Amino acid sequence: MRAVVFDAFGADPEVREVTAPEPPPGGAVIRVEATGLCRSDWHGWQGHDPDIRVLPHVPGHEFSGVVEAVGTGVVCWRPGDRVTAPFVCACGSCAACKAGDQQVCERQTQPGFTHWGSFAEYVAIDHAEVNLVRLPGEMAFSTAASLGCRFATAYRAITAVGRVRPQEWVAVHGCGGVGLSAVMIAAAAGARVVAVDVSPGALELARRFGAAACVAVSPAEGGGVGDAVPGAEVAARIREVTSGGAHVSVDALGSPGTCAASIEGLRRRGRHVQVGLLPGLTALPMGRVIGHELELLGSHGMAAHAYPEMLAAVARRAVRPEALVTRSIGLEEAGAALRSIGSVPGVTMILPRR
Structure with missing residues (x-):
């Protein structure tokens, strides 16, 4: 063959x-x-x-x-x-x-x-x-x-692991295949979606698939289309758009920066779902996890x-x-x-x- x-x-x-x-x-x-x-x-x-x-x-x-x-x-x-x-x-x-x-x-x-x-x-x-x-x-x-x-992983991450409910705010970090799938599935579930990416084309697709808002990460913040590493500014923008933070946030890319921004962008008692692969060890903002009683969840297909x-x-x-x-x-x-x-x-x- x-x-x-x-x-x-x-x-x-x-x-x-x-x-x-x-x-x-x-x-x-x-x-x-x-x-x-x-x-x-x-x-x-x-x-x-x-x-x-x-x-x-x-x-x-x-x-x-x-x-x-x-x-x-x-x-x-x-x-x-x-x-x-x-x-x-x-x-x-x-x-x-x-x-x-x-x-x-x-x-x-x-x-x-x-x-x-x-x-x-x-x-x-x-x-x-x-x-x-x-x-x-x-x-x-x-x-x-x-x-x-990608689609099955996003489907379970949104519906079963993230337990997304209508009218909740859902932030999706990274709008590749799994991220765009998550945008579409969360919007279909009645959630309000914030899409985050460095690519204008990816964000345009996210809007088409139901994103209520988009946060564009500049190359200076992100370091490249494939490896966005947004910092505290992106999390702050998400908290502003969602009036206090997302109820559920998905790292669909998998980088230390997107993982941290996903957690930092949550409101109190919010739920972070890690889907993107993170090679090696990653430092997390555990003070915020404890102080806001956040849930950190993994989702694997x-x-x-x-x-x-x-x-x-x-x-x-x-x-x-x-x-x-x-x-x-x-x-x-x-x-x-x-x-x-x-x-x-x-x-x-x-x-x-x-």
């Missing part, structure tokens, strides 16, 4: 012919029809993710496609089924899985991290019975691929069994994940797109068979 491969962390990815995967026992091989380019893929390529232990490597973790083959023991799925899957592939049998918390499975695998991913014509997943999600017949593969990581509620919201047009996709590219363009992550607003979709 054709796949995007890198031989060393930070080295230029290239398209080459590699051996296609075989379905593991209990697992499946998916013929990839669409796969999203995500900032998590950039972190993996840079060597920030300890799960990538063997090189060369194929990135990619949010995808949709058609079941090509199934392993021994799989009874609910067959070749030809249209599917997607969470980026966390759960084992289904550990204590977390038995409690319904497959997104924090103790023995999870992740395509594109623990093994080769979906920037390829085929990808293998483990425990197909637990992890595959059947697609509605009318859903396009590009729409479905956007659900596996969404289990396959929770997808029906989200799919129903998509079906009734309460949310429109397809609107987040702003460009589609082939495998040959994926390496350059990975190197320049964040330079194009919205979601970039890779079509391996283009």
Whole structure:
């Protein structure tokens, strides 16, 4: 099969012919029809993710496609089924899985991290019975691929972890794919959304998807499109716009600056949700956390069994994940797109068979 491969962390990815995967026992091989380019893929390529232990490597973790083959023991799925899957592939049998918390499975695998991913014509997943999600017949593969990581992560972060209620103020720091998804989902829930980003194009999309206000971070404050590090001024602007601070704030980028600004921009007893990856240790304004009795919450994807509620919201047009996709590219363009992550607003979709 054709796949995007890198031989060393930070080295230029290239398209080459590699051996296609075989379905593991209990697992499946998916013929990839669409796969999203995500900032998590950039972190993996840079060597920030300890799960990538063997090189060369194929990135990619949010995808949709058609079941090509199934392993021994799989009874609910067959070749030809249209599917997607969470980026966390759960084992289904550990204590977390038995409690319904497959997104924090103790023995999870992740395509594109623990093994080769979906920037390829085929990808293998483990425990197909637990992890595959059947697609509605009318859903396009590009729409479905956007659900596996960013949209599903934002959906659970807003609805279940952040517990957003109508008329609450929600601040979203970083308006990439997951941030724009959070804007759209929070607005659909009846919240008032403040979007924060360095990119005018990203903020324009945020307005289109329901943001009531936008806070533009200048390059001097942010240090670049992909690595905004806003300071106390941004938090103060959020508190001003929201008349005292956001009820819920989401760091959808993942940097020490955005994390701190998210916390500082909360009102008393507010809720901070960390979605963006933060490599290494990060200093936090814990004095404010204590004095204002803030909640600090992590959110890590969404289990396959929770997808029906989200799919129903998509079906009734309460949310429109397809609107987040702003460009589609082939495998040959994926390496350059990975190197320049964040330079194009919205979601970039890779079509391996283009």
